[in-house]
Amino acid sequence: MKKGLKIFAILLVAFITLQFWKPEEIEYSTPTKDLTNVPAEVNTILRNSCFDCHSNTVNLAWFDKITPANFIVASHITDGRKALNFSDWDKLEKPKQSATLFYAFNKILSGEMPLKSYTALHPSAKLDDRSIAVLKNYLATIAVRKPNQEIPSVTHPKDVEKVLPNKKITDYSKVKPTLNNISYIPNFRNWKAVSTSDRFDNGSMRIIYGNEIAVKAIAEHQTNPWPDGAIFAKTAWKQKTEADGTISAGAFIQVEFMIKDAKKYEATKGWGWARWKGNDLKPYGDNANFDQECISCHNPVKNNDYVFTTPLHLDINKFNIYNKTK
Amino acid sequence: MKPLHSIIIALIVILSGCNGNNKDNLNEKASVSALDALPENPLLLSPITFSINPNKAAMSTLYGNKIAFQHAKTKADSSYPNGAVLYEVNWKQKADSLWYGANIPDQIISVEKVQFTGNAVPKYELYAGHPLKKVSSNDENKRIALILSKRMAETP
Numbered sequence A: 001m002k003k004g005l006k007i008f009a010i011l012l013v014a015f016i017t018l019q020f021w022k023p024e025e026i027e028y029s030t031p032t033k034d035l036t037n038v039p040a041e042v043n044t045i046l047r048n049s050c051f052d053c054h055s056n057t058v059n060l061a062w063f064d065k066i067t068p069a070n071f072i073v074a075s076h077i078t079d080g081r082k083a084l085n086f087s088d089w090d091k092l093e094k095p096k097q098s099a100t101l102f103y104a105f106n107k108i109l110s111g112e113m114p115l116k117s118y119t120a121l122h123p124s125a126k127l128d129d130r131s132i133a134v135l136k137n138y139l140a141t142i143a144v145r146k147p148n149q150e151i152p153s154v155t156h157p158k159d160v161e162k163v164l165p166n167k168k169i170t171d172y173s174k175v176k177p178t179l180n181n182i183s184y185i186p187n188f189r190n191w192k193a194v195s196t197s198d199r200f201d202n203g204s205m206r207i208i209y210g211n212e213i214a215v216k217a218i219a220e221h222q223t224n225p226w227p228d229g230a231i232f233a234k235t236a237w238k239q240k241t242e243a244d245g246t247i248s249a250g251a252f253i254q255v256e257f258m259i260k261d262a263k264k265y266e267a268t269k270g271w272g273w274a275r276w277k278g279n280d281l282k283p284y285g286d287n288a289n290f291d292q293e294c295i296s297c298h299n300p301v302k303n304n305d306y307v308f309t310t311p312l313h314l315d316i317n318k319f320n321i322y323n324k325t326k
Numbered sequence B: 001m002k003p004l005h006s007i008i009i010a011l012i013v014i015l016s017g018c019n020g021n022n023k024d025n026l027n028e029k030a031s032v033s034a035l036d037a038l039p040e041n042p043l044l045l046s047p048i049t050f051s052i053n054p055n056k057a058a059m060s061t062l063y064g065n066k067i068a069f070q071h072a073k074t075k076a077d078s079s080y081p082n083g084a085v086l087y088e089v090n091w092k093q094k095a096d097s098l099w100y101g102a103n104i105p106d107q108i109i110s111v112e113k114v115q116f117t118g119n120a121v122p123k124y125e126l127y128a129g130h131p132l133k134k135v136s137s138n139d140e141n142k143r144i145a146l147i148l149s150k151r152m153a154e155t156p
Helices: A002-018 A040-049 A069-083 A086-091 A094-109 A116-121 A129-142 A186-190 A212-219 A288-304 A316-325 B002-019 B066-074 B140-149
Strands: A192-199 A204-210 A231-241 A247-260 A271-277 B046-053 B058-064 B085-095 B103-115 B123-128 B133-135
Touching: A040 A129, A094 A129, A094 A288, A186 A231, A192 A212, A192 A231, A192 B046, A192 B058, A204 A212, A204 A247, A204 B046, A212 A231, A271 A288, B046 B066, B058 B066, B058 B103, B066 B085, B085 B140, B103 B140, B123 B140
Parallel strands: none
Antiparallel strands: A192 A204, A192 B103, A204 A231, A231 A247, A247 A271, A247 B046, B046 B058, B058 B085, B085 B103, B103 B123, B123 B133
């Protein structure tokens, strides 16, 4: 009994001593005003569920201030603000604001956000079905094209795209590699379409091309994980509304590559990530670690080997069965 | 100790079941099936461009065989040479379960084949239904004109 008391006393002293050791002071409680152009109801939800780590306004509970919990809290807040800080909302251009909200909402839908370790201790930050519905309805109103929007068939295209002068690049070896050392792959247009995607959130449309190894992997059901050598090229165009209300591929926006090599790209989840933007194919990224941004967006689909695309079944053999029996 | 062991093993089995990767992540429903009565699998040809019809919640991809693809790539006109074959594959759209803000292909509604045989008017075939079967079309000329008006999606 006496021994037990001694241990308890030692632990208590250690605990109290620990309290003098605190993480570096971070800006805890600068008030953040409501997000401009965002309805009050949406602001309330974001403030309640996201602002603690994603703004300069933090509402700490008493237990968040105790060492060692405060160290975890401080690191969450630092990381959270680095990824997204709603206090900087007004610095973002409008399309970027929309993209940020769609991105954040998809992180919520995938269950990645808010962090489980955070909601375990702050259950009020959890989003209920009603809050999710409020966010979803709001996002539908800010999508570049409204989901299931009826486009009257007689209207003329609102913004007439300038027909680009045909300044096709002739020497692809002059296209600069990305800062993580990936060279441009010019021949992806000869690959097969693994799928297509209608991004009404940002008014773009995409064909996801797969190289021969990727297509073979699909035929053989070896898509999780994808085999080394598999490459995807996700090509995005602006949605262009035609006079009959249909939408065709307008100006080229960018092409993004995912190159599988479990060993070579071990540090970046087994994939080489690259993106070239615009008609001059400018490599994306300010430094060699820009691919962390790619990974963080693809993280919710890590159980699909970080691939968002659900491929069409491009099985040659399966189709031949029919022709044989015919 | 024994019951504890079995509990731990049971937990491992359950948890690994939850975290297991999805083995079959293919969009089977949007693919060509062995039962579809198509002359070939158009999804294995070269994609030329794609389009969306929001009024019908549908999306279409225009595919070409080698001759058609080569023509689309180099000449921006509708005078495809003899031997060129185009397929317009039309899908219903569905919401992408992995990204709110995107639609992806659901079931195939129809497949249209336009074949250049040397005649003044190319040969048109329409496949529809589940499974896809050859059916007759009422607006063949309109559809041919529309399909031939499509140009290769531009990349630098």
